[in-house]
Amino acid sequence: MRIGLVCTALVLGGAAPGTSAASPASAAKKGYELKPLKETPPAEVAEKVREAVAPEGVRVVDPKGEPFADVWLRKSVPTQEAKQELGVKFGQVPEGTVLGVVRFHQKSSDFKGNAFPAGTYTVRLALQPVDGDHQGVSDTRDFVLLAPAKVDDKLDPLPTKEAVKLSVQVSGIKHPTTLYLVKPLDEDAKLPRLVEDEDLARWTLECEAPAEKGGATVRLGIVLVGKAAEL
Numbered sequence: 001m002r003i004g005l006v007c008t009a010l011v012l013g014g015a016a017p018g019t020s021a022a023s024p025a026s027a028a029k030k031g032y033e034l035k036p037l038k039e040t041p042p043a044e045v046a047e048k049v050r051e052a053v054a055p056e057g058v059r060v061v062d063p064k065g066e067p068f069a070d071v072w073l074r075k076s077v078p079t080q081e082a083k084q085e086l087g088v089k090f091g092q093v094p095e096g097t098v099l100g101v102v103r104f105h106q107k108s109s110d111f112k113g114n115a116f117p118a119g120t121y122t123v124r125l126a127l128q129p130v131d132g133d134h135q136g137v138s139d140t141r142d143f144v145l146l147a148p149a150k151v152d153d154k155l156d157p158l159p160t161k162e163a164v165k166l167s168v169q170v171s172g173i174k175h176p177t178t179l180y181l182v183k184p185l186d187e188d189a190k191l192p193r194l195v196e197d198e199d200l201a202r203w204t205l206e207c208e209a210p211a212e213k214g215g216a217t218v219r220l221g222i223v224l225v226g227k228a229a230e231l
Contacts, residue, residue, distance in 0.1 A: 030063045031063055031196055031203070032060055032061065032062060032063065032068065032194055032196070032203045032224075032225060033060070033061045033194065034058055034059070034060055034061075034192060034193065034194045034205070035058065035059045035061060036056070036058060036059070037056060037057040037058055037059040037070055038056050039056065039057070039070070040055050040056070040072075041053060041057070041072050041101045041103070041120070041149075042103060042120045042149070044120055044149050044150045045101055045120060045122075045149045046149065046150075046152070046153035046154075046155075047153075048153065048154070048155040049098060049101065049122060049149070049152070049153070049155055052074050052075060052098065052155055053072040053073065053074050053075065053100055053101055054072055054073055054074070054075050056072075057070050057071050057072035057073070057101075058070070058071050058192050058205070058207070060194065060203075060205065060224060062106070066105070066106070067105040067106075068104070068105055068106055068108075068224075068225075069102055069103065069104050069105065069108075069224055070102065070103040070105070071100060071101070071102050071103075071123075071205060071207070071222070072100050072101045072102075073099065073100040073207055073208075073209045074098065074099060074100055074209050075209070075210075076209060076210045076211065076212040077093060077097065077099065077209045077210070077211060077212060077218040078093065078094055078097055078157070078211075078212045078213075079092045079093060079094075079211045079212060079213065079215060079218065080092060080093070080094050085127075085141075087128075087139075087140045087141040087142075088127060088140070088141050088142060089140050089142050089181075089182070089183050090125060090142045090181065090218075090220065092211075092216075092218070093125050093218060094125070094157045095125055095126065095127055095157065095160065096124055096125065096126070096157035096158040096159060096160065096162075096163050097124065097125045097157045098122055098123065098124055098152075098155055098157075099123045099124065099125055099144060099209075099220070100122075100123045100209075101120065101121070101122055101123065101149060102120070102121050102123055102146070102224075103119070103120040103121075104116075104117075104118050104119060104120075104121070105118055106118055108225075109227065110146070110171075110177045110178050110179060110227070111143070111178050111179055111180045111223060111226070111227050111228055112175060112178060112227065112228060113227045113228070114171050114173060114175060114177065115171065116146070116170045116171040116177050117170075117171075119148065119149075119170075120148075120149040120150075121146040121147055121148060121149055121152075121170060121177075122146070122147045122148075122149055122152040122166075123144045123145075123146060123179075123222070124144060124145045124147065124152075124157075124158065124163050124167075125142070125143075125144060125181070126143045126144060126145045126160060126163060126164075126176075126178065127141045127142065127143070127160070128141040128142075128143055140181075140182070142180075142181040142182070143178045143179065143180055143181055144178065144179050144181055144222060145163050145164065145166075145167040145176050145177065145178055146167055146170050146176075146177040146178070146179065147163065147166035147167045147169065147170065147177075148166070148169055148170060151166060151169065152166050163176075164176045179222055179223055179224065180222075180223040180226075180228075181220055181221065181222060181223075182204060182220075182221040182223065183219070183220070183221060184206040184219050184220070184221050185206070185221075187219075189206070191206050191207050191208045191219065192205060192206060192207040192208070193205075193206050194206070195221070197226070200226060200229060201225075201226055202223050202225060202226025203223070203224055203225035203226060204221040204222065204223050204224070204226075205221065205222045205224050206219070206220070206221040207219075207220065207221075207222070208220070
C-alpha cells in the first residue's frame with residue numbers, strides 16, 4: 001500500500017509538502033497525483049447540480065503529468081438514519097443521492113472494466129443488487145453511478161432504475177457505468193488524498209463533505225483507477 005499526497009498539508013513519514021510519501025525503494029516510481037483545482041464545474045452541468053457542488057475541486061494527474069480526472073464534491077451531503085444492511089457501508093446517505101461531479105479528461109474504464117469516453121458526469125450513490133450476477137464482484141455493495149452531466153439535471157435522489165437508465169448512456173452498453181465506493185483507510189487522515197493499493201492496482205480518491213443537516217462528516221473513497229479483482 002502506498003499513499004501519495006500532493007494537495008493536502010498532511011505529510012506522512014516526514015516527507016516535505018508537495019511530495020509523495022513513498023519509501024526510498026519506490027521513490028523513483030511516479031504514480032497518480034492530486035492537485036487543487038481552482039475552477040468551477042463545466043457549463044454543461046445542470047444549474048441545480050452546479051449550485052450544490054463546491055466551486056473548486058481537485059485534479060488527479062496521471063503518471064505522465066497529464067490531467068486525468070477533476071472532482072467536485074457537494075458542499076453538503078443529505079443524510080438519514082443509517083440503514084443496517086449486509087454489505088452496506090454508506091447507509092446514512094439516501095440511495096440515488098448526487099455526491100458530486102467528475103470530469104474525465106481521458107478515456108477510462110469503470111470497476112467492471114467497461115470503457116467509457118472522456119466527459120463530464122454526475123456521481124450518484126448506488127447499491128449493488130443482491131443477485132447471482134453481482135456476487136463476488138466486491139466486498140461491499142456501495143458504488144457510484146456515472147451519468148452524463150448534460151442529461152442528469154435533477155438534484156433530488158433518483159430511484160435506482162432511473163439512475164441506471166441515465167448511467168447506461170455513458171458507455172452505450174446495457175450495464176451502467178460504476179465506480180467502487182469504499183471507506184477511507186484511516187479515520188483520522190486529513191482529506192482529500194490519493195491512496196494507492198499496489199496489490200490490487202487501484203488508486204482511490206479519499207474525500208469528505210459536511211452532512212447537510214449537521215452530524216458526522218461524510219467521508220468516502222472513490223476508486224478512480226482500477227477494477228474488480230475477478231476481472
